[in-house]
Each structure stands twice: as structure tokens, then as C-alpha cells.
Amino acid sequence: MRSLEKKILAPWILTGLLVSVVLTGVFxxxxxxxxxxxxxxxxxxxxxxxxxxxxxxLRRFDNWGFEMREDYLYLERGVIKKVKTKVPYVRVxxxxxxxxxxxxxxxxxxxxxYTAGSRGADVGIPGLLPGDADDLQEKLRKVAVESEEEFxxxx
Amino acid sequence: MKLSKxxxxxxxxxxxxxxxxxxxxxxxxxxxxxxxxxxxxSGLFILGSLAVSFWFYLVWKNFDFEITEDTFDIRSGVIQxxxxxxxxxRIQNVDVRRNIFQRALGIAKVNLETAxxxxxxxxxxxxxxxxxxxxxxxxxxxxQKDLSVEESSxxxxxFEISEKELGIxxxxxxxxxxxxxxxxxxxxxxxxxxxxxxxxxxxGFAFLGFIAVGAVLVxxxxxxxxxxxxxxxxxxxxxxxxxxxxxxxxxxxxxxxPFEKIQNLRIEENPLKRLFGYSTLKVETAGYSGQxxxxxGPEVAVPLAEKSHVLDLSNHIFSHGEYSIQNVSQxxxxxxFGRYILLSLMPVxxxxxxxxxxxxxxxxxxxFFLIPLIGVASYLKxxxxxxxxxxxxxxxxxxxxxxxxxxxxxxxVQNLSLTQTVFxxxxxxxxxxLDTAGIYTFSSNPQAVDIEGEVxxxxxxxxxxxxxxxxxx
Numbered sequence: 328m329r330s331l332e333k334k335i336l337a338p339w340i341l342t343g344l345l346v347s348v349v350l351t352g353v354f355x356x357x358x359x360x361x362x363x364x365x366x367x368x369x370x371x372x373x374x375x376x377x378x379x380x381x382x383x384x385l386r387r388f389d390n391w392g393f394e395m396r397e398d399y400l401y402l403e404r405g406v407i408k409k410v411k412t413k414v415p416y417v418r419v420x421x422x423x424x425x426x427x428x429x430x431x432x433x434x435x436x437x438x439x440x441y442t443a444g445s446r447g448a449d450v451g452i453p454g455l456l457p458g459d460a461d462d463l464q465e466k467l468r469k470v471a472v473e474s475e476e477e478f479x480x481x482x
Numbered sequence: 483m484k485l486s487k488x489x490x491x492x493x494x495x496x497x498x499x500x501x502x503x504x505x506x507x508x509x510x511x512x513x514x515x516x517x518x519x520x521x522x523x524s525g526l527f528i529l530g531s532l533a534v535s536f537w538f539y540l541v542w543k544n545f546d547f548e549i550t551e552d553t554f555d556i557r558s559g560v561i562q563x564x565x566x567x568x569x570x571x572r573i574q575n576v577d578v579r580r581n582i583f584q585r586a587l588g589i590a591k592v593n594l595e596t597a598x599x600x601x602x603x604x605x606x607x608x609x610x611x612x613x614x615x616x617x618x619x620x621x622x623x624x625x626q627k628d629l630s631v632e633e634s635s636x637x638x639x640x641f642e643i644s645e646k647e648l649g650i651x652x653x654x655x656x657x658x659x660x661x662x663x664x665x666x667x668x669x670x671x672x673x674x675x676x677x678x679x680x681x682x683x684x685x686g687f688a689f690l691g692f693i694a695v696g697a698v699l700v701x702x703x704x705x706x707x708x709x710x711x712x713x714x715x716x717x718x719x720x721x722x723x724x725x726x727x728x729x730x731x732x733x734x735x736x737x738x739x740p741f742e743k744i745q746n747l748r749i750e751e752n753p754l755k756r757l758f759g760y761s762t763l764k765v766e767t768a769g770y771s772g773q774x775x776x777x778x779g780p781e782v783a784v785p786l787a788e789k790s791h792v793l794d795l796s797n798h799i800f801s802h803g804e805y806s807i808q809n810v811s812q813x814x815x816x817x818x819f820g821r822y823i824l825l826s827l828m829p830v831x832x833x834x835x836x837x838x839x840x841x842x843x844x845x846x847x848x849x850f851f852l853i854p855l856i857g858v859a860s861y862l863k864x865x866x867x868x869x870x871x872x873x874x875x876x877x878x879x880x881x882x883x884x885x886x887x888x889x890x891x892x893x894x895v896q897n898l899s900l901t902q903t904v905f906x907x908x909x910x911x912x913x914x915x916l917d918t919a920g921i922y923t924f925s926s927n928p929q930a931v932d933i934e935g936e937v938x939x940x941x942x943x944x945x946x947x948x949x950x951x952x953x954x955x
Contacts, residue, residue: 408901408902410900411900412897412900413897413899413942413946415949417953442897443896450897
């Protein structure tokens with residue numbers, strides 16, 4: 328099973344920190360309205376939120392895994408709700424690599440696999456090296472075409 | 483071929499009507515009774531109507547269509563000329579609709595539907611009814627010749643709704659959940675009555691009750707009327723390799739469901755239907771098949787029939803055979819019980835706060851009254867969940883208020899997921915989700931919820947294997 332690039336932790340940890348700061352801001356506002364605001368209290372709130380969110384982010388990283396198996400792409404992810412998905416190659420309609428602003432800053436890329444399914448219509452793998460994402464895209468495209476010869480297309 | 487001449491006055495009246503309505507509203511605002519004002523407005527209106535009529539005459543004059551061997555050609559446009567050729571094999575469905583005015587005039591709107599699009603590819607605004615049916619027939623014939631499918635059109639419908647069934651449908655298709663919510667709320671109020679009375683006087687309370695009962699009655703009537711209007715004279719035919727239906731009282735519509743587009747069958751039964759042994763059959767397709775642009779769920783193949791009849795029809799479509807739904811893990815009951823207890827804490831806390839703020843007494847007995855209610859709700863949720871692993875089909879069942887049994891062929895699976903939340907992990911249960919292609923946003927995928935952990939893992943493997951076996955060429 329392959330895990331994501333360690334680099335993805337940087338934007339995730341920063342996101343956790345940002346969310347924690349915003350939440351602390353909101354709570355401080357509430358405390359100020361109730362007239363019980365103190366910097367010590369705000370500090371404690373900030374530490375608690377940051378702790379919880381960063382643990383979440385680390386768990387999120389640990390739990391992410393994917394693998395190209397014999398006839399399907401296997402993905403595992405989720406902290407509060409663990410999700411395991413099998414995407415049969417024959418169902419892959421097209422594969423995108425995407426590089427958003429954050430991805431580019433951290434030198435990362437993500438891969439999105441499209442099927443005709445309504446729910447998992449876009450199965451995405453974040454935190455890949457751009458080269459790896461391109462490789463994976465190419466491989467998936469190839470196996471998708473190959474598997475079409477073996478299986479019928481049922482849409 | 484030309485459109486019906488009646489389409490000119492019909493469309494002109496329709497447009498002039500809306501202009502008149504706007505005119506009336508705007509003149510109400512700037513009501514002026516100066517002499518000549520009314521005359522000027524009417525003059526403008528008459529001139530406008532003439533212009534509109536002339537415009538629609540030009541539209542009619544410039545509109546021309548023709549069905550060739552392999553295309554449907556449409557020439558249109560007054561100012562900018564357009565010519566379109568729609569290949570017949572791309573037309574999925576020819577949809578004929580008539581509202582009550584169009585029926586009085588004997589004209590119909592013909593929509594040409596193609597795959598993929600959410601809207602009609604082209605529509606013929608108003609041809610004579612016979613011509614409309616002729617077009618439908620001709621396109622179907624040419625298409626079938628194109629696909630070299632032998633015509634196995636059966637003249638007798640697969641299903642025809644009887645008056646009795648329509649009657650039962652209109653009564654049983656109510657939003658049961660909403661009605662019981664009102665009932666429960668009221669019994670709750672009645673229970674708390676002695677405290678509420680202090681704030682709301684008895685007369686006000688009775689008035690409130692009157693309003694609520696009235697609202698329920700009105701919603702019952704509206705729902706019954708809309709069901710009768712929608713499913714009056716419902717007929718389902720088999721035509722080659724598609725299902726054809728026609729239905730409706732005020733708006734008569736026809737449509738077809740190609741077999742190859744069917745992803746999933748769904749049997750729906752609310753508690754009332756279960757009591758009387760009736761069910762509804764719906765068909766989930768991938769792609770547009772002409773029931774209407776406002777569609778947000780699967781199409782109705784049988785609005786209501788006895789369960790055994792519904793199963794006959796679902797077998798006609800899928801030949802899935804017998805199935806017997808298995809219960810999910812008993813731990814599921816504990817999960818729902820816990821969830822409902824947590825959820826009910828919020829309203830209880832709300833009532834507690836309100837009773838503090840308004841200085842009313844708070845009766846803790848209320849909470850004890852809730853617990854058996856939550857027990858029953860959790861049990862009903864648990865007992866209506868289930869799944870069955872068939873040879874070629876996977877069956878899932880969910881829901882108490884509107885129990886849905888999905889019949890999914892393995893070869894329709896797009897991807898397969900096994901999920902487990904932290905709560906489920908504690909109870910060793912998991913949820914298997916079969917994702918199929920569909921266009922409906924508000925319809926959930928077939929899923930076996932809260933099955934035992936090991937069963938989930940095993941099914942995750944086996945269902946995928948069945949998918950592979952059934953979709954090999």
C-alpha cells in the first residue's frame with residue numbers, strides 16, 4: 328500500500344493551525360461578550376484546538392493509502408469515518424491530474440479518477456509528487472483501456 | 483411538414499395573456515383615471531397583440547420539419563435561420579405532451595430527447611395530435627430498423643392502473659412522516675398541557691389544534707389530487723427493448739425507459755402500503771428519458787400495485803428471481819438508540835431552557851416518556867434494514883417511513899465502498915455501498931447499512947468478485 332507524500336503534511340498542518348486560530352477567535356469573541364475573556368483562557372483554547380486538529384491531520388495522513396491492484400484501484404482513507412473503495416479499472420472514464428495554488432507552493436499534485444458513478448464520481452488522491460501523479464495517470468489510462476477489452480461497458 | 487395552424491393563435495393568446503397580466507399589474511400601481519388613459523392602454527394592448535400574432539405567424543411560416551431515413555431535420559428562425567439535423571439513432575425518446583388547453587384544441591407538444599442532455603434537444607411547438615403520434619411511431623420504426631431489433635410490441639399493457647389502485651394510491655402516498663410528526667408533537671403538547679396552559683390559554687390551544695388538523699387535511703387533499711392528476715390512466719407497455727408508459731389527467735404524457743439504461747430497480751413501500759400489501763416500483767436509469775426536467779428521483783414504472791404483481795413486473799425487467807432479505811447486525815439497534823438519545827437531548831435542553839426563561843415548571847416525566855418512543859423508533863429503523871446477496875443481483879433494504887428495496891445487478895456497479903465510522907467500529911458494524919451510474923442528486927446509492935464487521939469484509943470481496951464475473955465479456 329502506498330501512502331501519500333510526507334510533504335502534504337505541511338499544508339494540512341498549516342490548515343489545522345489556521346482553523347484552530349479562527350475557532351479560537353470565535354470563542355474569544357463569545358467569552359468577551361460574556362465578560363469572562365482572559366488571555367490565559369484563550370491560550371488554553373488555542374492549545375486544545377490545535378492539539379485536536381493536528382492529531383486529526385496526522386491520523387488523516389496515516390490512514391491514507393492507495394494501491395493499484397489486479398483489476399481495481401484500491402483506496403483507504405478517513406479518520407472519523409474510514410472508507411475503503413474499490414474502483415474497477417473498467418469503470419474509469421478519465422483521469423485528471425490537478426495542481427492547485429497550494430499544491431504548487433508545496434510542489435505537490437493530486438489525481439482525480441472519474442467514473443460514471445453518482446456518489447464517488449470523483450475519487451481523488453491528494454499529496455502526490457507531480458511526476459508520480461503523471462505516471463499514475465498514464466498507468467490508469469492504460470489499464471482502463473486494456474480492461475475494456477476484457478469486460479463489457481455497462482453504462 | 484408544418485406545425486399546426488392552431489399553434490399561431492394558441493401561442494399568441496398565451497403571450498398576450500402574460501402581457502395583459504403584466505399590464506394590469508403595472509396599471510394598478512400607476513392607477514390614473516385621466517380621460518383617455520384607459521383608451522390609450524387598450525389601444526397599446528390591441529396593437530401589441532396584433533404584433534405578437536403576426537410574430538407567431540412568422541414563426542409558424544418559417545418552421546418546417548421532416549423525417550428522413552436517418553435524420554430528423556428542423557428548419558426554423560424568423561430573423562436568424564437555423565437548420566438542424568438530428569441523427570435518429572441519437573434520439574432516445576419522442577415525448578408527446580398535452581395540457582388541458584392543448585387537448586381542447588387537439589394539439590400537442592412534441593419533445594425530442596437525446597441522451598446526456600438535461601433538456602430536450604428540440605421541441606415542436608404544437609402539432610395536431612394525430613401527427614404527433616405519427617411522428618412518434620415513425621421515429622420508433624426507423625430507429626428500430628436502424629438497430630435491427632425485431633418488434634416485439636405487445637398490444638396489451640404490462641400494467642394498467644385500476645380505479646381501485648388509483649384510489650388507494652392517492653390515500654396511501656401521503657407524507658406519513660410529516661403527519662406522524664404533527665401527531666407526536668401534539669401528544670407531547672397534550673402531555674405538557676398543564677404547564678402550557680399557563681402560557682397559552684385553552685382557547686388559543688384549541689385554535690392551534692384546529693389549524694394543525696386543517697393543515698393535515700389540506701395536505702392530504704392536495705397530495706391525493708396531485709397523485710390522481712399524475713397517475714390517472716397509467717399504462718406501461720413493452721415496446722421492443724424499452725418500457726413505454728403514458729399517464730396523467732390534465733397533462734397527459736408519454737415516455738419510454740430503454741432497458742439498456744436501467745441501473746437499478748427500487749420497490750418502495752410506506753407503512754400504509756405495507757399494511758395493505760401494496761408497493762410502488764421505480765426504475766433508476768442513467769441518462770435522460772423524458773419524464774420531465776424537474777425530475778429529482780427515479781422514474782415510476784408502477785405507481786401502485788399488489789406486491790406480488792410488482793414482483794412479477796420487476797422480474798419481467800430483470801428476471802432476478804426470489805430473494806429473502808436478511809437482517810443487519812443487532813448492534814445496529816444500539817447505534818440508533820444511542821443516536822436518537824443524543825438527538826433528543828437537544829429539544830429536551832431547549833424545553834428546559836424555555837421553561838427556565840418563561841418560569842414554567844419542567845416535568846422530568848417528559849424525558850421518561852421519550853425513552854420508550856426512542857426505543858420503538860430505533861427498533862423500527864433496525865428491523866427495516868437488510869440485504870440479500872443473490873447470484874446476479876444484490877438487494878438492499880432501508881427505511882421505515884418509505885421502505886426502499888433496491889435490486890442492483892452486479893454488472894452495474896461503478897465502484898464499491900466499505901465504510902466504518904468510529905461509532906460503528908465500537909459496535910463492529912460497517913456499511914457496504916454499491917455506487918451505480920445515475921443522474922439523480924437526491925437519491926442515495928444502494929447500501930447495506932450496519933452489517934457485521936466480518937460480513938462486511940467478506941461481502942466487500944465477494945460483491946467485487948460477482949461484479950467481475952458478471953461483467954466479463
